Amino acid sequence: MRLRGFGLEKLVRRLLPRGLFGRSLLIVLLPLVLSQAVALQIFYGNHLNELSRRLAGGVAGDVAFMVDDLSRDPSRQGLIIQEATRNFGFQTSFLPNEVLRHLPPPDAPGPVDQDLAHALSHELDRPFNVDWNNLPGVIVVNVQMPGGVLSIEVSRKRLFIGTFYLFLIWLTGTALLVFGIAALFLRTQVRGITRLALAAEAFGMGRDEGPIRPEGAIEVRRAATAFNRMRERLRRFLAQRTTMLAGISHDLRTPLTRLRLALAMQPGMEPQDHADMISDIEEMERLIAVYLSFARGEGSEQASATDMAGLLEDVCTASRRGGAQVALSAPQGLVVRLRPEAMRRALTNLIDNAARHGSHIWVTLPRPADAGARSFRIFIDDDGPGIPAEKRETLLKPFESEQPGGTGLGLAIARDIIGAHGGDLRLRDRPGGGLRAEIELPL
Structure with a gap:
């Protein structure tokens, strides 16, 4: 039961709108729609069913009355048809030597087709069918008579009431x-x-x-x-x-x-x-x-659109002039809104830190996985001895350097700047040995 309840709750959460606008709109509209559906079903639904049965019974009674007259005195067929046309509004014709054909399902809305078929079955003692589809505004009741088929055209207005559609509208x-x-x-x-x-x-x-x-x-x-x-x-x-x-x-x-x-x-x-x-x-x-x-920090600098490949190239070039062996792999075309001088300081600190521990440094800017990605990453790898996992978080704090003469502020400044951009800095093991500084920034 608990698993079923959890699955149902998860499904409901998935179906519900995630935004405040959608949820607020759902809170307003759901009670309104439910109350109107209940009103339609309880009050007008019962009324419509009763009205449909009565109208269908009236039409079936008129048809049965005319069929009975024709059965009793076939010689008065023309007079009976004239009287039915004048009194009932029927358009009637007799098709000699015809038999009933199979008809497609009716296109009538609501229960009226079933009510009419039930009423005709109760009133008539001979085969019949009802054609709902061929003539606009008219239904045709076909009754099998001894010499052929009696075709009776009945106006649809006798079976439908306009107030239902007005109420629905x-x-x-x-x-x-x-x-x-x-x-x-x-x-x-x-x-x-x-x-x-x-x-x-x-x-x-x-x-x-x-x-x-x-x-x-x-x-x-x-x-x-x-x-x-x-x-x-x-x-x-x-x-x-x-x-x-x-x-x-x-x-x-x-x-x-x-x-x-x-x-x-x-x-x-x-x-x-x-x-x-x-x-x-x-x-x-x-x-x-x-x-x-x-x-x-760099709080006074304003963010601007920055080409990440160009920024990384500038930082790596400056590090190479200082003697570092830096290789860069960065695709062109990634433009991000950030504070360039602050980010330059963070990247420089990370590359300088890598240069102090390793002889070779690799800076990689992978292209975002898809067009809808909300973040991108930068990897700064070195071939140094690495940092034990239990010490990595400590070394990201100020004044925690283990290097002689170090201030312990390089990584802390980089993390502070990256965090101010809404990103994150993580230290990981580099595949193949060494340390990887992984930067994740929002697009």
Whole structure:
């Protein structure tokens, strides 16, 4: 039972609309359609069945009356047919020496064909059939008589009532009208939520597209207003932090510059000691630049359409100039909206990290599997010793480098930048040995 219930629940989830608009529309329309179907079945369905039986019984009675008169006195055939035409509205003809033929199924809507056949069977004591299909607006009742076939044309209006169709049109029209009004109203409400979700996702990926206009229900307007306020506060925070870090960078580099000048003006210092102190100052300047880069991020850069193959080629070329052995495989034509300078920094950090551990590096940009793909990947492989699986997550955190003199910020900065683009950075074993850095980014 549990498995059956789980399967049914899974089927219902698959059939239900996934979006808020579709589900809201279903909540509005399903009770309306069910209530109208119940009303049609209970009230008008019973009435229609009863009316159909009575109309069919009336036609069958008139046909039986005329057939009985003809059976009693065949010599008065012409007079009886005239009287039936005047009183019953029949168009009657007698086909001598004919026999009943097999007829196709009727095209009559509802139960009227069965009701008429049942009534004729009850009223007549001889073979008959009913032709529903040959003449428009007319049905033909054929009765087998001793000398041939009596063909009686009966107007369909005697068996159908127009109010049924009016009632059906009214039900369908009101349902469509309510559907249209509900769809317009719900689309307006859902549009505000959709815009809020898209704006939040874009802002989280570094695409600041400006404040959104509050619209829809009051709760949706409040959420949009709160998002705009949050966005403005974050922008002010980033601007203040950037200004503060620029001041710190200036304040720290000024004494280092004075130390460098003081060392240059020391005539009696040993050349080796002088070179070591200059190297220490340069290392301090590099560390300051790395720390500030990590803390500042790239929040002020705006996203733009970027050719990934061209960006990877630039990064690999710069790494080759630094002495790294980098091979690139990247198809042309993949254009992605991202922050190019920030992504350049992330890719450079990953390639530099690979160069410190391996002698050869392979950068691969596979083409997305299909046109509807929502993400793409970049692989950066090296032939180094690799990283044990239990240490990979730790090394993606700041200040967790195991290399002598390392800051532990290269991988952390790369992961932070990739995460800000809505992507993910994972470290895996490279097929054939070494480490693979796998980048996944949204299209």
